[in-house]
Amino acid sequence: MSVGMEKRGYAIKIMKNKVYELLKMGKRIDERALDQLREIKISTRVVDKADGSALVSLGKTKILTGIKVEIGSPYSDRPSEGVFTVNAELLPLASKTFEAGPPDERAIELSRIVDRCIRESRAIDVEKLVLIEGQKVYMVYIDCYVLDYDGNYFDAAVLSAVAALMTCTLPVYRVVDGRVEPVGERMKLPLRTIPVSITMALIKDKIIVDPIPTEEEIADTLVTIGYDSEGVLSAIQKSSPGLLPVGIFKEMVKMGLVKSSEVRTKLEEAVGRGG
């Protein structure tokens, strides 16, 4: 079940007026511009035992994604496609509001947003992940761990998952008599596009990009939008209560498009350099 209105942020209400005052002057509490993301740091291949991995920080939010590749059976309704799954965990060391145990609704929502950004943009070329049609395919398990939570885990998780995918390699197999044998080489995971998400908060009538926790808590609402390399949307999620005027949302879609291409350039540069 899903129960709302956790005991959050009574103290934070004190900050509200300060944030409003600053926003009126086009400023934010951490001195960023309204449409400015925090600094992005990406290091890839941080876990040797993973087939792909990336540690991403977005300001002080830090997320580690590791990818493990196995061989398994395809879904019966998609015999000629490989399989991938996304999981996300809000580790208890990342925030005092996270608890150990099975993923709660926030973690499930996070993993489903990351999944949607990757799946719906068709970033992973699943048709190239088939070894024996209908029988053996690559299974790509993408697991995101939030290590430090300082707001906006959505964009940080998408960045870290995609950076990990960009560096992910798969063992090459050859098929002999209906069985697969490793060749001893590795190949790059086939990617078609680089999905990026942008999370925006509406506070009063102002849209801000990449909110920190104080901004998230006092925001009227939060929206995450995923874009592919062509600027086509692949995911939208309004992820908190509150009214979202249609006009404001249309502005968000356009602002997110501009920001997503900035972020993608940074991501491609960082991973291109070998992280």
Next chain:
Amino acid sequence: MSKPKLIDENGLRVDGRRPDELRPIKMEVGVLEKTDGSAYIEVGGTRIYAGVIGPREVHPKHLELPDRGVLNCRYHMASFSVDERKPLGMTRREIELSKILREALETVVLLEEFPRMMVDIFVEVIQADGGTRTAGITAASLALADAGIPMTDIISATAVGKVEGTLVLDINEFEDKYGEADMPVAVAPQLNSIVLLQLNGRMTVEEVERGLEMAQAAIKKIREIQVDALKRRYRVEPEGLEA
């Protein structure tokens, strides 16, 4: 496996609808005995019961808030509501949708009217044919109204999809499965604002804008059906006025 044709040469859809046409919709308020408010909705083949219990004491107690009430929402699909039997219990999809529906409803419910109390909203999908979250929230807001929960507006919702490059309203399960995108939209019409919005699939910026306009136009019609259902339940004919 070849993709079936979703738009025919006359521009009509698999079920014969025009792109901007809703499926037949039926709504009824006050259909369950033991809840404080309830509603039933049919949108094409989608069938859903919504029930509201409360305000009542908060359970578990530690969730209680001194200055406002809490909302609890469960979106659940029956095992037989889909083609392949759904395992019992809550799937990840159901957990996510429960959160999304609760947050949308939280936006219009006047929680400060019932501090230290809780309202439970149950959405039970008995047959799924696309658009279950939007039909579910439409029914849930009727059930909340039926329970007398104070609200600033009644939420109405529908989904816009994209099939073979064409934007279509109120997609059914088949179009969702083989189409390119599904964008559920719920609106508080009086407040002219979106309360629930998701997108699964590829749409350009321009298509998202046009899709929203299609949804807003359709939501006006859905709103009328909601009001009509409430009137059928609550309208009292004044006495002594018969001819």
